[in-house]
Amino acid sequence: MNIFEELGIHRYINAQDTFTKYGASCMRPCSLRAMQEISRSCVDLDEVQRKTGDAIASLTRNEAAYLTNGAAGGLTVCSAAVLALDSEEAYHALPETGARCEIIIQRAQRNQYDRSLAATGAKIVYVGEGDKPPSRRELEEAITERTAAVAYFIYHGRDASLPLEEVVEIAHRCGVPVIVDAAAQNPPVENLWRFTALGADMAIFSGGKTLRGPQDSGLVLGKREWIERCRRWGPPMDGVCRGCKTSREAMVGLYAAVKAYLAQDETAVQCALERACARFERTLRGCGFTRVWREQEGPVGQSFPRSFGTVPFGSAVRLAQLMRTCGIYIGAQEDNSILLNPLMLTSRQVGIVCEALKQSMREMKREENKNGCN
Ligand SMILES: *Cc1c(COP(=O)(O)O)cnc(C)c1O
Numbered sequence: 001m002n003i004f005e006e007l008g009i010h011r012y013i014n015a016q017d018t019f020t021k022y023g024a025s026c027m028r029p030c031s032l033r034a035m036q037e038i039s040r041s042c043v044d045l046d047e048v049q050r051k052t053g054d055a056i057a058s059l060t061r062n063e064a065a066y067l068t069n070g071a072a073g074g075l076t077v078c079s080a081a082v083l084a085l086d087s088e089e090a091y092h093a094l095p096e097t098g099a100r101c102e103i104i105i106q107r108a109q110r111n112q113y114d115r116s117l118a119a120t121g122a123k124i125v126y127v128g129e130g131d132k133p134p135s136r137r138e139l140e141e142a143i144t145e146r147t148a149a150v151a152y153f154i155y156h157g158r159d160a161s162l163p164l165e166e167v168v169e170i171a172h173r174c175g176v177p178v179i180v181d182a183a184a185q186n187p188p189v190e191n192l193w194r195f196t197a198l199g200a201d202m203a204i205f206s207g208g209k210t211l212r213g214p215q216d217s218g219l220v221l222g223k224r225e226w227i228e229r230c231r232r233w234g235p236p237m238d239g240v241c242r243g244c245k246t247s248r249e250a251m252v253g254l255y256a257a258v259k260a261y262l263a264q265d266e267t268a269v270q271c272a273l274e275r276a277c278a279r280f281e282r283t284l285r286g287c288g289f290t291r292v293w294r295e296q297e298g299p300v301g302q303s304f305p306r307s308f309g310t311v312p313f314g315s316a317v318r319l320a321q322l323m324r325t326c327g328i329y330i331g332a333q334e335d336n337s338i339l340l341n342p343l344m345l346t347s348r349q350v351g352i353v354c355e356a357l358k359q360s361m362r363e364m365k366r367e368e369n370k371n372g373c374n
Contacts, residue, residue: 013349015340016329017299018184018209025212025344027253034256035214035249045236048248052255053227056219059262061193064227066220067207067251068234071183073244074204074218075116075151078179079103080241081202081229082149083120091233094240095121103179104142104150106134106167108157113181117151120240133162136170143174151179152200155300168199177201177226183218184300186210189266192221192258201226207250210302210343213257214250270304276342276350277307283354284309287361291337298343307340308333314364322360328353 004011018024038048049067057065068074083101084091090098103117107126118124127142128134134142139162143150150171152164164180171178180200185191187210195203200222207217220230235245277294284292289309298304311319316332323330330353331339342350 011327012324013328013352014344015342015349015353016331017341018206018344019329020208020215022329024206024208024215025210027214028212028257028260030260031213031253031256034252038248038252043248045248046231048251049231049234049246052251053231056255056258057221057227059258060221062196062221064222064224066227066230066234067246067254068218068220068230069216069244069246069250070208070218071181071204071206072113072116072218073246074202074220075113075179075181076119077230077234077241077244078202078204078220078226079117079120079122079149080233080239081226082177082179083122084233085229086232091237092239095119097121097123100146100148102144102146103148104139105153106139106157106161108133108160109153111153111156113153113183114151117179122148128160130157131160133160136162136166139167139170140174143171143176147174147176149177149179151181153181154185154195158301164195164198164200172199180204184209184298185302186261187266187269187298188303189262192262196222202230207254207257211254211257211261212344213254217246217250217254217257219254219258272347273304273342276345276347277305277340279350279354280307280340280342280357281309283357287358288312298341304343306342308337309340310335310337311364313368318367319360319364322363323353323356326356326360328356 014022052067053065068077083097101123102125103122104125104127105114107128107130110126114124127138150167152167168178178200180195180203182195182203183206202220202222205219207213207219208215234241281292290312291310293308294305296305316336316338319338320330320332
């Protein structure tokens with residue numbers, strides 16, 4: 001009996017998005033092997049943190065790297081680093097902060113993940129109006145002696161934000177570090193060094209999304225000075241960061257994932273994604289979808305293609321439900337279209353999704369006909 005049968009857990013193919021709720025992505029065998037290997041011995045966790053961090057930093061063209069339990073955990077550890085700096089007393093007092101306790105965010109970028117910064121006791125200060133970017137002057141004036149950092153979310157509010165380059169320039173001129181949340185910003189692979197090359201002091205990535213590391217892993221890439229503080233205040237230290245504890249297994253699992261991600265031929269991967277989309281779209285047209293199209297952008301602006309189609313009868317929501325009973329997650333949108341995301345699928349799974357689509361469309365047709373007779 002396998003574990004699915006033993007516990008009665010359903011399996012799904014994820015053709016929607018790398019949502020944590022749906023298990024996001026599947027680890028590569030190389031991650032699992034590394035995890036299994038290190039699990040058999042006790043080790044000095046600090047040594048694992050440093051050595052995997054240094055290896056990931058050199059792979060990703062960064063000065064230093066810190067491994068944590070997720071992008072949210074990364075936000076909390078970075079927040080503690082900017083609040084405590086090098087003071088043991090200040091760190092252990094958190095979530096009670098000193099006067100220098102503010103983290104600035106552009107209002108348009110406001111989102112639920114900023115609570116992970118606030119978890120240390122940091123006070124989030126929003127600048128700008130929401131539907132338009134703050135002026136450079138407004139940002140500059142918001143930075144005071146109470147400011148510990150400026151945080152920047154790469155996708156949220158991107159049309160109403162000052163560009164990262166300008167934020168970095170202003171923050172640094174005022175002597176304040178910049179934390180970038182780039183949790184889901186792969187592909188392209190270059191993003192692993194792009195934001196830090198633009199001057200971000202810390203750039204945070206999820207390990208369990210496109211990188212396909214352990215679900216409970218994450219990465220802070222950045223300047224040595226700040227990564228040292230993450231290492232100092234992060235687990236196994238107790239205090240506000242203790243909830244961000246990472247296992248040695250997750251650390252080396254993520255290392256193996258990053259190494260494999262960097263070793264893959266990005267052009268070949270993109271070609272495979274385009275082929276998967278072409279296959280989706282042939283299936284949608286064959287099923288009579290009225291409008292079928294492709295977008296060259298992931299849900300948070302990443303560079304990969306996704307397929308869309310407007311359902312010809314019934315509803316997109318019903319189709320997504322029927323697909324789910326076939327063990328497949330797809331997206332249903334308000335305009336009665338579905339979305340199919342090939343990012344995390346093998347070519348075999350693409351075939352399974354296409355077959356399930358045909359079957360689900362036949363089922364929806366039957367339902368429609370039945371309703372018509374009532
Ligand atoms: C997914 C996501 C997170 C959380 O990532 P975890 O690795 O699941 O903790 C944080 N910020 C953004 C913008 C995300 O997309």
